[in-house]
Amino acid sequence: MNAIAAVVQRDLRLALRRKSEVLTAVFFFVVVASLFPLAIGPEPDMLRKIAPGILWVGALLASLLSLGRLFAADYQDGTLEQMALSPTPLPLLVAAKVLAHWLLSGLPLALLSPVLALQFDLDGGTMWVLFASLLLGTALLSFLGAVGAALTLGVRGGEVLLSLLILPLYIPALVFGSGAVEAQMVGLGYGAQMSILSAMLLVAAFFGPWACALALRIALE
Amino acid sequence: MLSVADLSCIRGDRTLFRGVSFALEAGQCLHLEGGNGVGKTSLLRIVAGLSPAAQGAVCWHGELLGSPHCQLPAQMLYLGHLLALKDELSAVENLCAGSAIAGNTIEPAQALDALKQLGLAGRTALPVRVLSQGQKRRVALARLLLQQNPLWVLDEPFVALDAAAHALIVRVLHGHLAQGGMVLLTSHQPVDLGAQGRSLRLDA
Numbered sequence: 001m002n003a004i005a006a007v008v009q010r011d012l013r014l015a016l017r018r019k020s021e022v023l024t025a026v027f028f029f030v031v032v033a034s035l036f037p038l039a040i041g042p043e044p045d046m047l048r049k050i051a052p053g054i055l056w057v058g059a060l061l062a063s064l065l066s067l068g069r070l071f072a073a074d075y076q077d078g079t080l081e082q083m084a085l086s087p088t089p090l091p092l093l094v095a096a097k098v099l100a101h102w103l104l105s106g107l108p109l110a111l112l113s114p115v116l117a118l119q120f121d122l123d124g125g126t127m128w129v130l131f132a133s134l135l136l137g138t139a140l141l142s143f144l145g146a147v148g149a150a151l152t153l154g155v156r157g158g159e160v161l162l163s164l165l166i167l168p169l170y171i172p173a174l175v176f177g178s179g180a181v182e183a184q185m186v187g188l189g190y191g192a193q194m195s196i197l198s199a200m201l202l203v204a205a206f207f208g209p210w211a212c213a214l215a216l217r218i219a220l221e
Numbered sequence: 222m223l224s225v226a227d228l229s230c231i232r233g234d235r236t237l238f239r240g241v242s243f244a245l246e247a248g249q250c251l252h253l254e255g256g257n258g259v260g261k262t263s264l265l266r267i268v269a270g271l272s273p274a275a276q277g278a279v280c281w282h283g284e285l286l287g288s289p290h291c292q293l294p295a296q297m298l299y300l301g302h303l304l305a306l307k308d309e310l311s312a313v314e315n316l317c318a319g320s321a322i323a324g325n326t327i328e329p330a331q332a333l334d335a336l337k338q339l340g341l342a343g344r345t346a347l348p349v350r351v352l353s354q355g356q357k358r359r360v361a362l363a364r365l366l367l368q369q370n371p372l373w374v375l376d377e378p379f380v381a382l383d384a385a386a387h388a389l390i391v392r393v394l395h396g397h398l399a400q401g402g403m404v405l406l407t408s409h410q411p412v413d414l415g416a417q418g419r420s421l422r423l424d425a
Contacts, residue, residue: 006321010310017309017348078303079322081271087295087324221272 003088004096011100021066025105026112029062033116044121051120052130052181056174058116059109059134063141064166066105068159070097070149071216084220090213098146098209106138122185129184136197137177143204144169150215172200222246223268223293223372223403228277230263237263238423241277247371250394250404250414255423261407262302264423265376268405269299281372295324298370300378304361308350312336312360315349316367325368335366339389354381365393373397375406 015022036054037047074080074097083093113134114127122130148166152158180193224244230237237260245251253261266272268279270286270293279286281293306315316332336345339359349357358381365373373394379387391412394404398417412418 002321002326003324006318006326010307010314010318013314014307014309073307076303077307078301078305079307079319081299081301081303082305082319082322084271085269085294085297085299086322088322093322 003086004092007083007093007096008100008103011097012103015100015104021069022104022108025062025065026108028065029058029109029112030116032058032061034119037119047120048122048185051117051122052178052185054120055113055116055130056134056137056178056181059113059138060141060170060174062109063105063138064145064163064170066101067145067149067166068152068162070101070146071153072149072158075153075219080216081220084217090216091209094146094150094212094216095205095209098142098212101146102139102142106142107135110134110138126181126184129190130181133177133180133190133194133197136194136201137173140173140197140201140204141170143201143208144173147208147211147215150212150219153216153219173197176200222282223405224280225268226278226280228264228267228279229275230260230267230272231275232260232263236275239276241421241423243421245372245403245405247401247403248398248417250398250406250418252412252414252418252420253405253407253423254420259423261423262376265299265301265374265405265407269297269374270294271299293372296370297372297374298323298364298368299374299376300361300364301376304357306349306357306360309348311348312341312345312352312363315360316363319364320367323364323368323370327367331367332363335363336360338366339363340386355383355386358382359386362390362393365390365397371402373402373404373406375404377407377409379408379410379412 033055036050040046071080084090086093110131113130117127117130145166148162151165152162155161176193176196180190183190183193222245226242228241229239241264243251253264255261263272267274281291284291286293305319313329313332316335317327317329320327333345339362341356341359344352344356349360352360362378378390382390394414397404
């Protein structure tokens with residue numbers, strides 16, 4: 001347990017010392033979500049209609065930005081070797097790293113989303129659904145993305161390969177995440193989409209770290 | 222005890238070494254020697270369980286490495302070429318995080334004490350980024366004073382160290398052996414480990 005807490009604490013502390021990495025993803029999300037209303041013009045109906053898709057795609061791409069560095073630094077400085085040799089199982093340490101990644105790159109996006117939703121003229125209820133769907137969704141994206149980051153570790157041009165590998169896996173999260181917001185807007189229940197998102201998150205949180213650990217051990221050989 | 226039997230390592234289409242066998246009892250040290258590229262680091266990584274061997278077996282107290290009963294990962298301290306230090310963190314923060322990952326949570330005061338013994342007093346709060354290579358190596362070696370693992374696997378521990386630090390680390394190794402520990406190390410520098418030290422030469 002101590003090792004897991006130490007990994008989360010260390011990653012958060014590192015992020016505080018080099019803030020630019022966290023701020024880049026947040027800034028990217030804010031800019032992308034703000035460009036669309038400016039480009040499309042003040043048509044509230046149109047903006048409301050495209051809001052779930054735009055905000056979700058923005059969050060998805062923003063969380064992809066920091067994914068390439070999830071294991072790269074630890075791999076280069078040898079920390080990953082020490083993690084692989086730790087008596088704590090590697091999948092648990094990987095889960096700790098993914099949790100820290102979500103706290104730094106997923107949670108801020110979810111927290112910001114209601115503010116950005118104001119630009120798209122969304123009402124209060126829809127904002128809450130957007131916030132909740134992004135809260136679950138970004139965690140799902142972190143767990144899925146970690147598998148891609150582990151598989152492309154140490155590969156030249158890994159960042160591009162990572163996007164190609166992982167974006168198709170993001171599609172279900174995108175469909176059900178933005179679907180939940182749309183369902184709320186048209187007055188249908190959003191429960192089904194949220195349940196599916198939660199179910200996907202549970203499966204990814206269970207199998208993802210385990211798959212990551214296997215891929216990391218191969219990268220370390 | 223650690224026993225290694227008939228170990229072979231193949232990298233690409235080259236056989237680095239073949240039929241390497243040795244055993245380490247409590248209180249013994251084995252110094253691996255050999256030129257560049259003969260596979261000393263590969264051998265250490267196989268013993269540590271980081272790379273698979275092409276052939277042969279590594280056993281720890283009779284249990285095969287990789288079997289669920291094998292306690293080797295919990296009882297080994299591996300220090301490789303990469304120091305596992307984060308540039309942005311201070312020496313104390315690095316040691317605390319590293320020890321927790323290695324399954325041995327320590328207090329900052331303990332880390333501070335170990336760093337002082339290695340002559341880093343006054344440098345403990347600086348980010349590791351600003352330390353010299355030798356000082357970084359000393360920070361990594363401070364783990365030797367903080368963890369009570371019986372087997373130490375050290376890959377070139379003396380690189381970048383000055384004569385005083387070299388002598389200090391040799392003393393630490395002697396202390397560890399005297400307490401019944403085991404050391405497996407590679408080094409191009411001569412290391413005087415007295416009666417407990419043996420050396421094994423790997424040839425290309």
